[in-house]
Amino acid sequence: MVETALRLGTDIVDVRDVEVAIERFGRRYLERVYTEAEIAYCAGGPHNGAERFAARFAAKEATLKVLRPTDWRPEWRHIEVVRQDGGWCDIQLRGPAAALAEQQGVQIVSCSLAHERRYATAVVIGARTPSDRDAPIAQATSVADSEAPSTDHLHTDHA
């Protein structure tokens, strides 16, 4: 199959699940999944910031679907949602996540988060640098292509 020029990742999270995790595990949960900057921003939101945290978890999952890890994987904290002054968000990759993106020839070019009381969702787009094995004209990914293959990554759902 020809690798396409774009990769699309998406995810949806039940805000209540995040709320319950914060209630049960507190800082252990937050510090295992989110960066200090994310915690500082989200914790200021309503309901313990659960909506904002849920949107970021969705964004991290969506990013992993773009990066398609197989035998090793980055931590959630190596994928950071950075909120810009204008209100939109970017994805910042660090450490193993950045290395994986480089290995895959993928650059995260855009993300979009949305949340309301019940659900949070995110979409992430990655642009892949065509390799010699690719077809001369790379095509945008189709809906079917956007379903990542099964991996051994802890964090990736493929439903």
Add this chain to the structure above:
Amino acid sequence: MRDRIRSVLHQHAQLAQSIEELSDDADLYRAGLTSHATVNVMLALEDEFEIEFPESLLLRRTFGSVTAIEQALSSVPSSSARP
């Protein structure tokens, strides 16, 4: 150990079907285990067994079945035990 693992899964995995209906080798992801629920299962297992999962075990397959979780817990090095 398996009873304790099943108890954690019952409380935190939010599976589409009861854990009692699943065999030790049943695929928990197929049974509805989500990525976020996996975080809760991981943290609850750490509490139950007083350990901390090393990064090397934070793989999808680690939490794929009761048997897989048991094997992972058995392989956690003693240095990962909580003080």
